[in-house]
Amino acid sequence: MLAMAQNDLLTQTGPGTPGGKLLRSYWQPISTVEEMPVGGAPLPIKILSEDLVLFRDDKDRLGLIGLHCPHRATDLSYGRVENGGLRCLYHGWLFDINGQCIDQPAEPEDKKFCHKVRHTSYQVKEYGGVIWTYMGEGDAPQIPAFQFLSAAPENRLAFRVIQDCNWLQGLESSTDPSHTSYLHRMGPGPGDERSGADARLFSEDTRPRLAIESTSYGCRIYAMRKMATGENYLRVNNYIYPCGTTPVTELPGVAGYQGRWYVPRDDKSHTRFEFFYKSRVLDKDAIRAIRDQNVGPDNRHIRNAANRYLQDRDEQKRDDSFCGMGRYIPAHDAFAIETQGQIQDRTQEHLGSTDVVIIEVRKALLGAIKHMQDGNDAPGLLRDIRENNFPDFICASDYIPDGEDGPAYCKRMLGQGQNKVAAE
Numbered sequence: 001m002l003a004m005a006q007n008d009l010l011t012q013t014g015p016g017t018p019g020g021k022l023l024r025s026y027w028q029p030i031s032t033v034e035e036m037p038v039g040g041a042p043l044p045i046k047i048l049s050e051d052l053v054l055f056r057d058d059k060d061r062l063g064l065i066g067l068h069c070p071h072r073a074t075d076l077s078y079g080r081v082e083n084g085g086l087r088c089l090y091h092g093w094l095f096d097i098n099g100q101c102i103d104q105p106a107e108p109e110d111k112k113f114c115h116k117v118r119h120t121s122y123q124v125k126e127y128g129g130v131i132w133t134y135m136g137e138g139d140a141p142q143i144p145a146f147q148f149l150s151a152a153p154e155n156r157l158a159f160r161v162i163q164d165c166n167w168l169q170g171l172e173s174s175t176d177p178s179h180t181s182y183l184h185r186m187g188p189g190p191g192d193e194r195s196g197a198d199a200r201l202f203s204e205d206t207r208p209r210l211a212i213e214s215t216s217y218g219c220r221i222y223a224m225r226k227m228a229t230g231e232n233y234l235r236v237n238n239y240i241y242p243c244g245t246t247p248v249t250e251l252p253g254v255a256g257y258q259g260r261w262y263v264p265r266d267d268k269s270h271t272r273f274e275f276f277y278k279s280r281v282l283d284k285d286a287i288r289a290i291r292d293q294n295v296g297p298d299n300r301h302i303r304n305a306a307n308r309y310l311q312d313r314d315e316q317k318r319d320d321s322f323c324g325m326g327r328y329i330p331a332h333d334a335f336a337i338e339t340q341g342q343i344q345d346r347t348q349e350h351l352g353s354t355d356v357v358i359i360e361v362r363k364a365l366l367g368a369i370k371h372m373q374d375g376n377d378a379p380g381l382l383r384d385i386r387e388n389n390f391p392d393f394i395c396a397s398d399y400i401p402d403g404e405d406g407p408a409y410c411k412r413m414l415g416q417g418q419n420k421v422a423a424e
C-alpha cells in the first residue's frame with residue numbers, strides 16, 4: 001500500500017511534475033518506424049500529456065512538433081508536407097522540423113513576424129525499429145543498446161498498443177512474476193502465442209519463490225518454480241529505468257526474450273511498446289499475423305472494456321483458459337490493468353509476500369525521483385557511448401541444480417561471459 005502522496009508522485013507525469021521530469025530524462029519511444037514510411041502521412045502523438053505531431057519533411061527528415069498550430073490552434077497532423085516543412089491547412093503557416101515558422105503566406109512579405117514564431121519541438125531519432133524522442137533538459141543521453149534494439153533487423157521486431165490506464169499499472173503487470181500462473185494459465189491448444197513459453201512451467205508450481213536485486217540499469221528479478229520432475233525452473237527478468245522491462249524469456253536453451261516500454265500518453269492512458277528479440281531470424285509474418293488478429297489498425301486491443309474483453313465463460317469451464325479471454329496474453333494483461341481503474345488507488349490495496357517485486361520497483365522509482373529532486377542526474381542514464389553496454393544484464397530461463405539460487409546462477413552465467421542468453 002502507498003500513501004496518496006507517493007501514488008501521486010509515481011502516477012502524475014505531466015509537465016512540471018517530479019514523475020514527468022524523471023521520465024523526460026530518458027529517450028522515450030513514440031512510434032514504430034513502420035508507421036512512418038518515407039512519403040507517409042504525419043502522425044499525431046500524445047506523450048506525457050503533450051499533443052505533438054511526428055512527420056517527415058520533403059527531404060525525409062523526421063520532426064516532432066506541437067500538434068496545434070501556434071497561430072490559432074488547428075491540428076497540424078492534417079497539414080501538407082511541402083517546401084521544407086509541415087504546412088497548416090487553415091492559413092498556410094509552414095513549420096520546419098525544428099518548429100521554426102518559415103512561411104506565413106497571408107502575412108506581409110517582409111517575414112519579420114514569421115521568424116519570431118518558434119513552435120514546440122523535440123529531438124527525434126530512429127533506433128531499433130522505433131522512433132524515439134528526448135523531451136528532457138540539457139544534453140540528451142544515449143538510447144540504451146539492449147539486444148532487442150541493437151540486434152540486426154532480422155532478429156528484432158517492435159509494435160505498440162494503446163492501453164486505457166496509467167502507465168505504472170502496465171509496468172507493474174510486466175514486472176509481476178506470480179500472475180503468470182493464474183491470469184495467463186491456458187490448456188494446451190493450437191497456435192500457442194506464448195512465444196516460446198510453456199504453460200506447464202507456470203502451472204505446476206503456482207507459488208514461485210521470488211527475489212530482486214539492483215543492477216546498473218534497474219533491477220533483476222528472479223522467479224523459481226519447482227517442477228513435478230523435481231527440476232527447479234528459474235526465470236530471470238528485468239526492470240529497466242524508468243519504464244522498461246524484459247518480462248518474457250524464451251524456453252530454456254533458446255536465445256531470445258521480449259522487452260516492453262510503458263510510455264504515458266497522459267495520466268489515464270499509455271502506449272505499450274513491445275520488442276521481440278531472438279538470436280535466430282524471427283518469423284515476423286507469424287508474429288504479425290497473431291498481432292493483427294488481436295490489435296486493430298488504430299493500435300488498440302480488439303478485446304476491450306466496451307466489449308467486456310469478449311470474455312467467454314464456456315472457455316473457462318473447458319479450462320481452455322483461466323480468464324476466458326482467448327490465448328493472446330497482452331489482452332489478458334490489458335484486462336487486468338485497465339479494470340484496476342484509470343489510476344489505481346494504491347492506498348486501498350493489500351500487498352502479499354509475492355508482491356515483493358512490485359514493492360521494490362516502486363521503491364526504485366521513488367528513489368529515482370528523490371535522487372533527481374536532490375539535484376542529481378536520473379539513475380541509469382548513459383552519457384558516454386563507450387558505456388552503452390550492459391555487462392550485468394541477463395534475461396534467461398533455465399533449469400538449475402538443487403542448492404543453487406537465482407543470484408548464484410546469474411553470477412555463474414555472467415562469469416562465463418554468458419550475459420547474453422545461451423546460444424541455440
Ligand code: FES
Nearest residue numbers: 069071072088091
Ligand atoms: S491556425 Fe494554422 S495557420 Fe492559422
Ligand SMILES: [Fe+2]
Nearest residue numbers: 173179184333
Ligand atoms: Fe501478464
